[in-house]
Amino acid sequence: MATEVKVPVLGESITEATIGEWLKKPGDAVAVDEPIASLETDKVAVEVPSPVAGVMGEQVAKPGDTVQVGAVIAIIEDGAAAAPVPAKAEAAAPAPAAIAPAPAAAGDDHVMTLSPAVRRLVLEHGLDPSAIKGTGRDGRLTKEDVLAAAAGHKPEVSAAAPAAAAPVSAPSGGRREERVRMTRLRQTIATRLKDAQNTAAILTTFNDVDMTAVMEARAKYKDLFEKKHGVRLGFMGFFVKAAVMALKDMPAVNASIEGDEIVYHDYVDISVAVSAPNGLVVPVIRDAQDMSVATVEKTIGDFGKRAKDGTLKMEEMKGGTFTISNGGVFGSLLSTPIINPPQSAVLGLHRIDQRPVVVDGQIVIRPMMYLALSYDHRLIDGREAVTFLVALKNAIEDPTRLLIDL
DSSP: OOEEEEOOOOSTTOOEEEEEEESSOTTOEEOTTOEEEEEEOSSOEEEEEOSSSEEEEEEOSOTTOEEETTOEEEEEESSOOOOOOOOOOOTTSOSOSOOOOOHHHHHHHHHHTSOHHHHHHHHHHTOOGGGSOOOSGGGOOOHHHHHHHHTTOOOOOOTTSOTTOOOOOOOOSSOOOOOOOOOHHHHHHHHHHHHHHHHSOEEEEEEEEEOHHHHHHHHHHHHHHHHHHSSOOOSHHHHHHHHHHHHHHOGGGGOEEETTEEEOOSSOOEEEOEEETTEEEOOEETTGGGOOHHHHHHHHHHHHHHHHHTOOOGGGGSOOSEEEEEGGGGTOOOOOOOOOTTBOEEEEEEEEEEEEEEETTEEEEEEEEEEEEEEETTTOOHHHHHHHHHHHHHHHHSTHHHHHTO
8 A cells, every 4th residue: 555745734824845855765665754855945944754654656756846735745655675686697607706786886876865065065076975974864965074075084984885986086177067956945045135135225334342251251151051051151142142132222123114014022032043054044032031141052052953954943933023143153254134024133243353452542452343233224223223232232341231231
């Protein structure tokens, strides 16, 4: 008896998705609830589990196809996985030892399970994917695995890989181009960002902040903090708490426009930009105004881990009244971030540099960070934007303010 696998309900207002990749091939054994395919939606990648145990049968759709919620995408057949077909000996051979499969076959099977981004990196660097140990889900290769191999690191060689497998050499001379279809997530990001520019009157205001006090507090308490709370003390916890305090003073920065009305929120749901394999996603820290620094750090750490694993849920991406984007982790010195509609403002954090500044009439070297607040000028005036940044700056430069709500 065969069982149909259908596209599950993906969330409110989401009616279709794109087949990202098949995680099982026809003939593979499949357990109940084992992921067999990944789907790309407007917000996040999700995996489709098998409803029954059996054998992977027909795959109705192929990677890149758009499928509707409820559509049949695969068939699960009853029974166990088919035994591998032994290699055929040459007719003229007088029954020698069994002929081993060609090394290229293993590589070809491995390539078929690569995501488009990983496949592109493999081709660009001329690597043999079967010789690289994957660290992703079910042993799949990640971009980090390929980049580590390309950088000359010594990756673990999988047992199935031939000992002397030669890397695929890139063609010499000439110029190449490759066309890769945009993922659904990237298409949605592109559309939303352009819509934001077309709709909102975006303006960016800058300030800088002396990170000395926060860095000293972090160095002094990080070991005790991690021992008590089980999570590392980073900078984001301080910035989220400082933003909450500044947003209470400047409620317009935490508001949004709906039609001809301004919606003010008495809560702070902060969207934090984290990296996922297919792009940047923004899960939401809900009710940040009620959280401690430890709870904020735990929440962000959990978001970052699950973004890499592709296990963030749809509901975790919805809402948000204000966004914090930390480009400093990638080395950004300065940027003008784009707001995330219907939100009216986004705070951009950047790298920390030792710079000369004047303190009490003396030139000293301090760890400084540039702050950027992009905001919708239809709702937020320059005075409010500057006041918000100054309040944030004061809280970071004197973290005691966070404790006594100044």
